[in-house]
Structure formats: structure tokens, C-alpha cells
Amino acid sequence: MKLDPTIRDQVLATVPSLRAFAISLCGNIDRADDLVQETLLRALAHIDSFQPGTNMPAWLFTILRNLFRSEYRKRRREVEDADGRYADTLKSHPEQTGRVEFEEFRAALARLPSDQREALILVGASGFSYEDAANICGCAVGTIKSRVNRARTRLADLLAIDSVDDFGPDRATRAVLAGGRN
Amino acid sequence: MKSRKTANIEPAAAEADKPEAQDGMGRTLTPRKTEVRLGREIQVRIGQQLRAMYDDVVNQGVPDHIADLVRRLSEQDDGAA
Numbered sequence: 690m691k692l693d694p695t696i697r698d699q700v701l702a703t704v705p706s707l708r709a710f711a712i713s714l715c716g717n718i719d720r721a722d723d724l725v726q727e728t729l730l731r732a733l734a735h736i737d738s739f740q741p742g743t744n745m746p747a748w749l750f751t752i753l754r755n756l757f758r759s760e761y762r763k764r765r766r767e768v769e770d771a772d773g774r775y776a777d778t779l780k781s782h783p784e785q786t787g788r789v790e791f792e793e794f795r796a797a798l799a800r801l802p803s804d805q806r807e808a809l810i811l812v813g814a815s816g817f818s819y820e821d822a823a824n825i826c827g828c829a830v831g832t833i834k835s836r837v838n839r840a841r842t843r844l845a846d847l848l849a850i851d852s853v854d855d856f857g858p859d860r861a862t863r864a865v866l867a868g869g870r871n
Numbered sequence: 872m873k874s875r876k877t878a879n880i881e882p883a884a885a886e887a888d889k890p891e892a893q894d895g896m897g898r899t900l901t902p903r904k905t906e907v908r909l910g911r912e913i914q915v916r917i918g919q920q921l922r923a924m925y926d927d928v929v930n931q932g933v934p935d936h937i938a939d940l941v942r943r944l945s946e947q948d949d950g951a952a
Contacts, residue, residue: 692945701933701941708937709928726940733944794920813918814925845913 692736699745700729706815707749713810714757716799728753747821750811754825797847801840808836809844 704725711721711728732739732752739748798806804826811822812833819837823830 694945697941697945700945701938704933704937704941705929705931706925708931708934709925712928713925722934722937725937729937729941730944733941791920791923794917795924798921798924809921810925813921841914841917844917845910848913848917 692733693741696736696739696741696745700732700749703746703749704729706746707753710750710810710815711753711757713806713814714754714803724753724757727756731756744821746815747817747825750815750817750825754807793848794844797844800847801843805836805840805843808833809840812837 707728708721708725711724712718715721715724728749732749739745798809801809807826808822811817811825812819817825819830819833823833826833
């Protein structure tokens with residue numbers, strides 16, 4: 690049976706975002722593309738289990754995440770190696786963003802625990818609702834909210850000192866930042 | 872003197888939800904305004920950076936080999952059911 694062109698177009702339309710998510714999980718663009726291919730092979734082989742009219746991106750993201758967890762996570766040290774390896778995987782960067790600042794951001798993101806990074810990306814970058822993100826990750830909505838909050842707090846901590854110049858604080862603010870917990 | 876790498880900053884979103892913090896004596900602690908402001912600005916910046924990084928990949932579109940794969944799979948009579 691041939692695939693409904695509408696469904697096929699929905700799948701193709703999801704691929705760019707699926708790749709971005711895969712790269713955030715794998716920390717390696719080649720493995721991410723392998724993961725996306727595997728996901729598509731599996732999805733199209735089981736396309737009858739997709740209910741037309743439901744959320745195609747959420748369905749594909751769920752398959753990709755499950756594949757990643759079951760197979761790719763064995764090679765976890767490459768992903769969890771937080772010293773900027775993930776940051777190194779994306780060589781290009783948007784021109785409108787300061788290069789140094791952007792590198793710092795990616796390095797900080799790479800230092801988050803993978804479940805927090807995943808939740809933050811699904812909600813903050815992929816644009817999923819908390820409910821969809823919870824379904825994709827197979828956990829409660831409250832768990833996703835908590836992971837996103839912890840991810841944001843941790844990133845703010847990691848970026849706070851380094852980014853101070855971007856926000857133009859005066860000396861007094863610097864003193865507060867530097868000595869806040871002494 | 873910089874003895875810590877991290878700053879004492881509350882996330883902007885959590886700030887609104889939380890009941891007022893109190894110290895051990897039951898007095899309400901007022902968060903320092905500079906910290907709250909900086910926290911919010913950093914949160915906005917985090918959101919922007921996150922989307923910029925993600926959209927960098929999204930804007931690459933569908934790589935040819937993946938588009939070919941999807942078209943090939945969608946044309947074949949694979950009896951998937």
C-alpha cells in the first residue's frame with residue numbers, strides 16, 4: 690500500500706525539527722542523521738499505528754526518543770561528556786548572535802543532565818506543550834515542568850557571571866553577584 | 872572577590888509562583904531587585920539562544936538523502952499492515 694501523500698508530507702515537514710532534536714540528544718550530527726533515518730524507517734513501517742489527525746511531530750519525536758534511549762544510550766559517555774563535546778558538534782551558528790556568547794551557551798547546555806536538557810529543548814525550542822513533552826518522554830507533566838525549571842535555573846547559574854557584561858550592570862551589581870552567598 | 876562561579880539568582884518564572892520566602896524569624900525576605908531583573912533578562916536570553924541554536928538546524932531543511940528515503944519508502948508496496 691502506498692503512503693497517503695498528506696501523511697508523507699507531514700512526515701517530511703517534521704524532519705527538520707526532528708533532526709534538531711536528534712542532534713541535541715546525540716551530540717553528533719552524523720549519529721543524529723542515522724537516528725533520524727532509523728526513526729523514519731520504523732515510523733513508516735508502522736504508519737498504520739499513527740492516527741490521522743493526531744500530532745505527527747509528537748508521534749515521530751516519541752519514536753526517535755525511544756530508539757535513542759534503547760540503542761544509542763549505551764554509548765552514553767560520548768553524550769554525557771560535558772566538556773563541550775556537544776558544543777563542538779554544531780560548527781555553524783546564527784550570525785546575529787555573538788560568537789563567544791553562543792559558544793558559552795552551548796557549553797552550558799551541554800553540562801545539563803540529559804533529562805533536563807531534553808525537557809528544555811522540547812518545550813523551549815521545539816515548541817511542544819508540557820503535555821506533549823510529557824507524552825514524548827513518558828513521564829508526568831509535573832516532572833517535565835520540574836526538569837524545565839531546573840534546567841533554566843542551572844543555565845542561569847552557569848551563564849550569570851560570564852554574561853554580566855551583556856547586561857551592563859554597575860559595580861554594585863557585580864559586587865552582589867560576586868559576593869551574594871559569602 | 873569572586874569565590875563562587877555561580878550567582879544567587881532565582882528563575883523568573885518561579886518567582887511569581889512562590890509564596891514569599893521567610894527567614895528563620897518569620898520575617899519576609901525581599902529578593903534584591905537587581906537579582907530578579909538580571910534573572911529575568913538571563914531567562915529571556917536563554918530562550919533566545921535555545922531557539923537560535925535549534926533553528927540553526929531546522930533552517931537546514933530536509934537533507935537530500937532523507938527526502939529520498941521518505942519518498943522511496945512511501946512509494947513502495949511494503950505490506951506494512
